[in-house]
Amino acid sequence: MSDIQEATNQLLDVNLHDNQRSVPVTESSIRSESKNLHVTIGATVPTGFEQTAAEEVREKLRSPCKISKDRGKIYFDIPVESLAQVHCLRSVDNLFVVVQEFPDYQFKNTKEEVLKDFEDLAGKLPWSDPLKVWKINTSFKKKKTKRKKINQNSSKGKIDNGQGDKLDERDVKEFTNNDLDSHILDYYENPAIKEEVSTLVGDDLASCKDEIDEGSKEETELQTLKFRVTCNRAGEKHCFTSNEAARDFGGAVQDYFKWKADMTNFDVEVLLNIHDNEIIVGIALTEESLHRRNITHFGPTTLRSTLAYGMLRLCAPQPTDIIIDPMCGTGAIPIEGAMEWADCYHIAGDNNPLAVKRAANNISSLLTKSQMKDGKPSWGLPIDAVQWDICNLPLRTGSVDIIVTDMPFGKRMGSKKRNWNLYPACLREMSRVCRPGTGRAVLLTQDKKCFTKALSGMGHLWRKVHTVWVNIGGLHAAVYLLKRTPQAFVHPVEQDGERGTPW
Numbered sequence: 001m002s003d004i005q006e007a008t009n010q011l012l013d014v015n016l017h018d019n020q021r022s023v024p025v026t027e028s029s030i031r032s033e034s035k036n037l038h039v040t041i042g043a044t045v046p047t048g049f050e051q052t053a054a055e056e057v058r059e060k061l062r063s064p065c066k067i068s069k070d071r072g073k074i075y076f077d078i079p080v081e082s083l084a085q086v087h088c089l090r091s092v093d094n095l096f097v098v099v100q101e102f103p104d105y106q107f108k109n110t111k112e113e114v115l116k117d118f119e120d121l122a123g124k125l126p127w128s129d130p131l132k133v134w135k136i137n138t139s140f141k142k143k144k145t146k147r148k149k150i151n152q153n154s155s156k157g158k159i160d161n162g163q164g165d166k167l168d169e170r171d172v173k174e175f176t177n178n179d180l181d182s183h184i185l186d187y188y189e190n191p192a193i194k195e196e197v198s199t200l201v202g203d204d205l206a207s208c209k210d211e212i213d214e215g216s217k218e219e220t221e222l223q224t225l226k227f228r229v230t231c232n233r234a235g236e237k238h239c240f241t242s243n244e245a246a247r248d249f250g251g252a253v254q255d256y257f258k259w260k261a262d263m264t265n266f267d268v269e270v271l272l273n274i275h276d277n278e279i280i281v282g283i284a285l286t287e288e289s290l291h292r293r294n295i296t297h298f299g300p301t302t303l304r305s306t307l308a309y310g311m312l313r314l315c316a317p318q319p320t321d322i323i324i325d326p327m328c329g330t331g332a333i334p335i336e337g338a339m340e341w342a343d344c345y346h347i348a349g350d351n352n353p354l355a356v357k358r359a360a361n362n363i364s365s366l367l368t369k370s371q372m373k374d375g376k377p378s379w380g381l382p383i384d385a386v387q388w389d390i391c392n393l394p395l396r397t398g399s400v401d402i403i404v405t406d407m408p409f410g411k412r413m414g415s416k417k418r419n420w421n422l423y424p425a426c427l428r429e430m431s432r433v434c435r436p437g438t439g440r441a442v443l444l445t446q447d448k449k450c451f452t453k454a455l456s457g458m459g460h461l462w463r464k465v466h467t468v469w470v471n472i473g474g475l476h477a478a479v480y481l482l483k484r485t486p487q488a489f490v491h492p493v494e495q496d497g498e499r500g501t502p503w
Helices: 003-012 027-035 050-061 080-086 111-124 128-155 169-176 182-186 191-206 208-213 215-222 242-257 305-314 332-340 353-374 416-433 448-456
Strands: 038-044 065-067 073-079 094-102 226-234 268-275 278-284 322-325 345-350 383-387 402-406 440-445 462-472 475-484
Touching: 038 080, 038 128, 050 065, 050 073, 050 080, 050 305, 073 080, 080 128, 094 128, 111 242, 128 278, 226 242, 242 268, 305 332, 305 402, 305 440, 305 462, 305 475, 322 332, 332 345, 332 353, 332 383, 332 402, 345 353, 353 383, 416 448, 440 448, 440 462, 448 475
Parallel strands: 226 268, 322 345, 322 402, 345 383, 402 440
Antiparallel strands: 038 073, 038 094, 065 073, 094 278, 268 278, 440 475, 462 475
16 A cells, blocks of 8 residues: 555544434445545636646546536546645646536426425435545645745744744655655656645645544534535526525535535535536535636736646647747746746746836745745746847847747737737737747737737748637637748848848
8 A cells, every 4th residue: 555545544534524314434444445535526727728628637647537518627537645636737727526417417397396406416415525535635735734834934944843833944854755656756747746746745644643633623623614505507598596506505405414604714615516407516625716826916917827827738848948928917927837847948028117027026936935845945947037029029030939928908908909000010020039830829819800810911920720719807819829830031121122130
């Protein structure tokens, strides 16, 4: 048995006491079941990037992945010891464990009958395994918070062994130096992700004894859990509202478990996802979206980190590639790139000095966070922030491998009128700096009409390979994957027979 499996078994020995009306689960049965416990995890992802997220799951978790009919969701099966790795996925926003799926639920004709069915459903669902996963997930979060406090104290030099309140630096290192099964680290080549896995799994391996010692206290807490039910409904043929479904299903859950309903300060969030005739009941594993990572200084149009990852993955970065974001804003795209593709070089640039300052501050915050994790000086990240003009980049012709950027929509930033001149100029300058034949560009915009017009005039330099339709804050936008043609860039001045300014 691996260390991870043994730790998981010990964590599961804490009896959930979920008040189910079934045969009591004994310690030996929990230990036996946990050895081969597999669960289905659901994840919300940026709409349009479901396939990208599914590919990441298959690559990093070696698990089959199903894309939901409801846009923006994927589902995959994992062994319970892989739960920590799920939190290291870069393309998912929120996670939940599936209690049960009804792919073709037959709704009754009247609202009263449907809501009565929801009430009856609560007592028929297989809650046991999902609640075990929720319990383990909660312990991960507690250990992560505890470890952050330990690192903060150690980084400030506040170490006091005498009173036992603070740990010696050697003890702090022990939290991250636990021997992990090699197959887990094989999934991740990125040192930053390895550290996250060590944080989540390693901490539990080092402190299982504390978990067991506190078991009796937590059992009492679990008997009075606070919860809420959130209903996400899509479809036009339903005779009930989301609030009505959440209210009646939630009331039945409360009666079944004897939990206390609390809409704001809750311990457990039960999800009721309804899409046409498909119903999926789940338990949330994330309190806030994972897309908020890395960014501490936000701007008016800060891009989600998960969407930034999806855009970068579209262009398949290779080692030693030079990747630029010429309109970086707060730097979400190059920062995500530097974290996941550390063997490439990333440049964040913008013409707005405030945007460059925000990007530089976000990079600085990330370095500080990394230093606190490691407990040692950070050697930095392969990323720089520069102020420049998108139409006159201070880069050599053909020196860039990949361009990934969020272009101004003309809503919060810029204007639709200015885009008619800006977009053609941007594409022209991008074609100059991008390497002919192999260069790629991934460009996000909501001003599709203007972009299409600009691209049509650059057909000899750019070829559209793929389009991903996405939803950005309720706006229907598009992500365009472009391939640089082999044709060499010729400066307009040189076309007129004059010698242009050397680049």
